Amino acid sequence: MTSEQRRAPSASTGSPLVSLKRVNKHFGDLHVLRDIDLEVARGEVVVVIGPSGSGKSTLCRAINRLETIDDGEITIDGKVLPAEGKALAKLRADVGMVFQSFNLFAHKSILENVTLGPVKVKGMKGSEAKELAMSLLKRVGVDNQAQKLPAQLSGGQQQRVAIARALAMQPKVMLFDEPTSALDPEMINEVLDAMVSLAKEGMTMIVVTHEMGFARRAADRVIFMADGQIVEQATPEEFFTNPQSERARDFLGKILSH
Amino acid sequence: MENYLSLFETYDVPAAFWVNIQLSFWAAIWALAIGTVLALFRISPIPSLQWFGAAYVNIFRNTPLTIILAFGFLGLFSVMQISLADELDVSLFRIAIVGLALYHAAFACEAIRSGVNTVPLGQAEAARAIGLSFLPAARLIILPQAFRGAIAPLGNVLIALIKNSTVAAAGSVATEASGLMKTMIEFRSDLVIPIFLTFALGFVILVIPIGLLTTWASRKLAVAR
Numbered sequence: 001m002t003s004e005q006r007r008a009p010s011a012s013t014g015s016p017l018v019s020l021k022r023v024n025k026h027f028g029d030l031h032v033l034r035d036i037d038l039e040v041a042r043g044e045v046v047v048v049i050g051p052s053g054s055g056k057s058t059l060c061r062a063i064n065r066l067e068t069i070d071d072g073e074i075t076i077d078g079k080v081l082p083a084e085g086k087a088l089a090k091l092r093a094d095v096g097m098v099f100q101s102f103n104l105f106a107h108k109s110i111l112e113n114v115t116l117g118p119v120k121v122k123g124m125k126g127s128e129a130k131e132l133a134m135s136l137l138k139r140v141g142v143d144n145q146a147q148k149l150p151a152q153l154s155g156g157q158q159q160r161v162a163i164a165r166a167l168a169m170q171p172k173v174m175l176f177d178e179p180t181s182a183l184d185p186e187m188i189n190e191v192l193d194a195m196v197s198l199a200k201e202g203m204t205m206i207v208v209t210h211e212m213g214f215a216r217r218a219a220d221r222v223i224f225m226a227d228g229q230i231v232e233q234a235t236p237e238e239f240f241t242n243p244q245s246e247r248a249r250d251f252l253g254k255i256l257s258h
Numbered sequence: 259m260e261n262y263l264s265l266f267e268t269y270d271v272p273a274a275f276w277v278n279i280q281l282s283f284w285a286a287i288w289a290l291a292i293g294t295v296l297a298l299f300r301i302s303p304i305p306s307l308q309w310f311g312a313a314y315v316n317i318f319r320n321t322p323l324t325i326i327l328a329f330g331f332l333g334l335f336s337v338m339q340i341s342l343a344d345e346l347d348v349s350l351f352r353i354a355i356v357g358l359a360l361y362h363a364a365f366a367c368e369a370i371r372s373g374v375n376t377v378p379l380g381q382a383e384a385a386r387a388i389g390l391s392f393l394p395a396a397r398l399i400i401l402p403q404a405f406r407g408a409i410a411p412l413g414n415v416l417i418a419l420i421k422n423s424t425v426a427a428a429g430s431v432a433t434e435a436s437g438l439m440k441t442m443i444e445f446r447s448d449l450v451i452p453i454f455l456t457f458a459l460g461f462v463i464l465v466i467p468i469g470l471l472t473t474w475a476s477r478k479l480a481v482a483r
Contacts, residue, residue: 066383084303086391093389103380106481107403117388120398151482162384169388 015078017042017173017204018063023072025058032058033069034228040173045205047215047236050225051251056208057100059225060177063206064095077172093121096166096174100181102158104150110137110161111146117169129168136164140194156187160194167198174198176207212256216240224248262452265442274438275460281355281423281434286416288359293366297404298396300367301374311367318364323357323422327429330357347433354426358419365415373408374400378483406479413472417465435460 016039025033032055040046048056061067063074065081065088074081076095082088104113114133118124124132137143140160142153150158159179166174176195180188192214199205199218209215215222215236222239224232226247232239240256243249265271299311318326330353334340342352377400385395405412424436431437439457443450 064387066386089386089389089391092387095387097384097387099380099384099387101378101380103378103384105381105384105399106483107406116398117390120394121389149482165384165388 016040017044017077018206019073019075020059020063021073021075023059023062023069023074025055025062025067025069032228033062036072036228036230038223038230040204040206043202043204044220045199045203045207045218046221046223047219048206048208048223048225049210049212049215049251050231054225055228056225057177060175060206060208063173063175064092064097066097089121093117093169094172096169096171098159098162098166098174098176098179100178102150102155102162102182104158104161104165106150109147109149110142110153113150113161114165114168117165121169133164133168136167137161139167140164141190154187155183156190159183159187159191163191163194163198173204173206176205176209178208178210180209180211210255212240224251226251262449265446265449265453265456269438269442271435271438271456271460274433274435275464277351277431277434278420278423278426279464281351281358281426281431282416282420284355285358285362285423286419288355289362289366289415289419290412292359292363293370294401296363296367297370297374298393298401300371301396301400303392315364315367318361319368321361323361323425324428326361327354327357327425330354331429347431350430354429354431357429358423358426362415362419362422365418366412369408369411369415370401370404372411373404373406376407376481377403403481406476406481409472409476409479413468413476416472417468420465420468421461 018038018040020036020038023033023036024031034055036059038046038059048059050056058067062069063076063081065074065083076091079091082091104110105116108116111130111133114136115126115129118129118132119126134143134146137146140163142157142160142164145153145157145161150161153161163179179195180191183191188211192211195205195207195214196218205218207214207219219236221233222236223230224239224243224245224247232243232245232248234244239248240252243252296311296314299307300315302308302311331350335350335353340353341349342356343349381399381403382395385399390398424434426434427437427440432441435457439453442453446453
């Protein structure tokens with residue numbers, strides 16, 4: 001595993017940006033995360049795939065503690081994820097999150113959605129935040145919608161705004177929790193394009209998705225999860241052409257046969 | 259008819275209603291403020307605050323208002339000598355406001371909480387994900403949407419409050435409408451029915467615009483999703 005080789009003792013650029021060690025989580029009797037070990041290097045794009053109920057969304061949400069974990073340790077840039085309070089809020093500001101259902105603030109304009117974090121969390125000046133927001137909205141191609149409310153935009157546009165909102169915090173890593181699963185088919189590509197260009201710019205990304213095309217185009221590594229475990233990980237090329245495990249072959253057979 | 263009109267020369271009915279309006283106005287502001295804090299407690303991540311919020315609501319919601327206001331007058335004022343102003347009637351008036359506010363705060367809390375339930379969980383998650391802690395997330399994201407979803411139930415609380423302000427008579431605020439009504443009936447028993455109808459109509463006139471206004475506002479301000 002390449003990230004093992006790059007590992008360094010201090011929190012310098014060589015150490016993993018995101019690290020999970022023996023992470024476990026239960027929902028009642030259901031063991032949703034089983035001894036998850038994962039390291040994501042700076043600039044790496046990791047795609048997590050797997051059948052529904054495999055724990056991939058829970059894994060993604062655990063990284064910024066939207067889901068608590070029962071035991072194990074999650075560190076981001078060398079710092080252990082705090083349990084709660086101001087320290088946790090501070091750390092979350094460094095972790096961008098894009099949700100399946102966009103979750104734009106429904107009572108705020110597109111522009112306000114993007115400026116809110118920089119102004120209220122980072123204390124950025126309003127004018128500066130507005131400039132930053134407009135450049136980010138332009139980057140994802142929705143700058144002409146800045147004054148509208150989220151409900152007035154299409155799903156694809158909303159999701160691109162959500163990406164801009166996360167980027168406005170200048171995060172160290174971006175988490176994507178099935179970002180295209182709630183979109184109409186014709187809107188999926190506009191979101192994936194924004195994600196691919198983000199990956200090309202060197203953003204560290206953890207992406208839970210069913211979009212195999214995106215995995216092939218942008219991922220450095222594919223992680224296959226089933227029943228709460230990481231069953232297999234490999235480069236996209238290796239994984240899609242020569243999956244090692246029976247579960248992965250079965251899964252790929254089901255989704256790629258059409 | 260002349261008989262009836264003579265009532266208004268002897269008794270200042272509008273002034274009595276004005277007392278109820280004042281009681282309702284101040285009690286509504288305090289009830290909303292206390293109710294908002296209670297709702298924050300109930301949705302907060304801190305178990306002791308959740309417990310306090312739930313306990314408050316259950317105690318005050320399930321206690322008759324007459325008892326709360328009578329306690330304010332007999333317990334706080336007469337026995338414990340707690341006075342909120344130098345003049346007797348001002349002090350009683352303020353104690354009645356406190357009682358009305360404490361009681362209706364429990365209902366305001368539940369109305370706001372029903373508004374919070376109209377805000378999808380994802381809104382709170384997105385707020386936390388950009389680094390807002392509980393209070394800023396509540397203030398900037400959750401409550402503004404919750405209030406807009408709670409206008410109609412809050413309007414119902416206000417309507418109940420206006421009518422319940424007549425219970426202030428139990429707290430010895432004799433100048434308010436139902437107090438005056440009692441006095442009028444006592445001295446003009448020939449006009450019992452017209453007196454009743456006058457006061458009933460007075461409250462209907464006060465309350466109907468509030469119902470219309472909150473229905474209109476809850477449509478107008480609904481958050482588009």
